[in-house]
Amino acid sequence: xxxxxLRHPTPTASENRTPVxxxxxxxxxxxxxxxxxxxxxxxxxFSIGGMSSELEVEAIMYRALVPSESDRDxxxxxxxxxxxxxxxxxxxPYSGDDETQLE
Amino acid sequence: xxxxTYDDFALxxxxxxxxxxxxxRGEVDLLxxxxxxxxxxSLVDAGCDHLVVDLAGCRFMDASGLSVFVGVAARxxxxxxxxxxxxxxxxxxxxxxxxxxxxxxxxxxxxVSDTSSSSLGPERQVGGDLGAGAGRAADxxxxxxxxxxxxxxxxxxxxxxxxxxxxxxxxxxxxxxxVTLERHGRLMTAAATNDKVLTMDKHQYETGEGPxxxxxxxxxxYYIESLDDETRWPNFVPLALGQGxxxxxxxxxxxxxxPQGALNIYSSKxxxxxxxxxxxxxxxxxxxxxxxxxxxxEMTDQxxxxxxxxxxxxxxxxxxxxxxxxxxxxxxxDDAIKSLFRAARAAGVTVLxxxxxxxxxxxxxxxxx
Numbered sequence: 288x289x290x291x292x293l294r295h296p297t298p299t300a301s302e303n304r305t306p307v308x309x310x311x312x313x314x315x316x317x318x319x320x321x322x323x324x325x326x327x328x329x330x331x332x333f334s335i336g337g338m339s340s341e342l343e344v345e346a347i348m349y350r351a352l353v354p355s356e357s358d359r360d361x362x363x364x365x366x367x368x369x370x371x372x373x374x375x376x377x378x379x380p381y382s383g384d385d386e387t388q389l390e
Numbered sequence: 391x392x393x394x395t396y397d398d399f400a401l402x403x404x405x406x407x408x409x410x411x412x413x414x415r416g417e418v419d420l421l422x423x424x425x426x427x428x429x430x431x432s433l434v435d436a437g438c439d440h441l442v443v444d445l446a447g448c449r450f451m452d453a454s455g456l457s458v459f460v461g462v463a464a465r466x467x468x469x470x471x472x473x474x475x476x477x478x479x480x481x482x483x484x485x486x487x488x489x490x491x492x493x494x495x496x497x498x499x500x501x502v503s504d505t506s507s508s509s510l511g512p513e514r515q516v517g518g519d520l521g522a523g524a525g526r527a528a529d530x531x532x533x534x535x536x537x538x539x540x541x542x543x544x545x546x547x548x549x550x551x552x553x554x555x556x557x558x559x560x561x562x563x564x565x566x567x568x569v570t571l572e573r574h575g576r577l578m579t580a581a582a583t584n585d586k587v588l589t590m591d592k593h594q595y596e597t598g599e600g601p602x603x604x605x606x607x608x609x610x611x612y613y614i615e616s617l618d619d620e621t622r623w624p625n626f627v628p629l630a631l632g633q634g635x636x637x638x639x640x641x642x643x644x645x646x647x648x649p650q651g652a653l654n655i656y657s658s659k660x661x662x663x664x665x666x667x668x669x670x671x672x673x674x675x676x677x678x679x680x681x682x683x684x685x686x687x688e689m690t691d692q693x694x695x696x697x698x699x700x701x702x703x704x705x706x707x708x709x710x711x712x713x714x715x716x717x718x719x720x721x722x723x724d725d726a727i728k729s730l731f732r733a734a735r736a737a738g739v740t741v742l743x744x745x746x747x748x749x750x751x752x753x754x755x756x757x758x759x
Contacts, residue, residue, distance in 0.1 A: 357727055
């Protein structure tokens with residue numbers, strides 16, 4: 288499968304502009320690279336069982352809110368499935384990936 | 391003069407749990423409204439569910455003050471959140487009502503203690519159950535997501551009614567103002583100041599022609615100085631003249647730079663709108679566009695509902711698969727969902743696809759036994 292490169296955030300859309308870029312989460316970097324709207328991300332996240340609101344997800348992306356391990360995994364899955372649609376291979380790690388063997 | 395009003399203006403914020411009371415002193419106008427908006431919006435963003443704006447010390451409020459209320463009500467995304475106005479003078483209350491801004495705020499009597507939110511005692515809890523669009527899905531959805539429905543048509547329409555009311559009041563010779571929007575893939579009138587303009591809009595939708603349609607389609611404004619000499623729209627023009635309408639000003643509404651509709655101002659006079667009126671119309675169209683842009687891509691209640699039902703069906707399947715994994719491997723729900731995510735990734739399929747197979751295989755297992 289061809290790798291998907293995360294694009295540098297484009298400063299054109301207002302959604303992609305923030306005065307403090309340094310504090311965004313890697314999940315947010317991925318979302319921008321995918322050019323996926325926050326709303327689309329939330330719907331995917333919600334469809335697989337995520338329980339936080341869109342506003343809370345936004346807060347997580349900007350590190351204003353610390354997600355639980357599984358909440359973070361829900362977001363990772365939502366992003367990874369979009370990557371998969373574009374031919375990528377689950378670039379966002381899930382919790383415990385480093386210590387556990389993949390089955 | 392305006393210096394005086396600015397000096398006089400003050401805000402006082404009192405907190406009580408998830409409730410905050412903002413006391414306003416002085417005049418809320420173009421100069422001071424941004425300060426009020428800033429404070430109220432920050433409170434909403436900070437998780438304040440019940441905002442009370444105490445207007446006892448507020449002498450005057452103009453349209454910019456009204457738009458603050460529209461903005462903050464739209465921003466209040468908690469389903470049980472309220473925006474209440476306390477001690478509004480008869481004058482302020484009247485303009486809140488005329489412009490329908492009062493439709494989604496709660497009026498509160500002046501003597502209510504800050505801590506007892508139960509004694510809100512709204513004379514009317516308006517806006518009704520804005521989450522009702524989610525229908526049967528409501529109790530399974532995390533509370534805050536129901537706000538998606540709230541942020542759609544109700545609040546937008548109320549804000550647009552405000553713009554049309556303002557346009558009718560401020561644009562000289564305007565005999566009626568409406569906003570046309572594309573919804574459900576067809577054009578409809580989202581706000582109209584009277585029945586005549588509603589009919590005028592309808593004539594355009596039915597004949598499939600008219601300045602409002604063209605303004606929307608082409609994203610540019612149309613000023614028809616005199617319908618009597620108009621040769622475009624041969625089917626619509628006679629109907630308009632029959633209603634006694636002689637000039638029309640249609641300005642396009644853009645959301646995210648895409649034409650979404652039009653602001654239509656109708657007049658019974660020929661050549662009704664001069665340069666000043668045209669500029670005013672452009673300004674108001676810009677405001678309406680801003681409302682549509684802020685609201686985001688608009689979804690009808692039905693679309694939202696369908697999307698929720700779809701999402702809930704997926705959630706149910708994934709939840710069932712989670713249960714199967716829990717039972718088979720004696721795992722906690724947290725570990726089971728993680729295991730499901732990993733298994734789907736290893737299999738190179740979506741979580742939903744994996745869950746669907748797992749549930750199906752577990753069902754056939756059950757039948758064999």
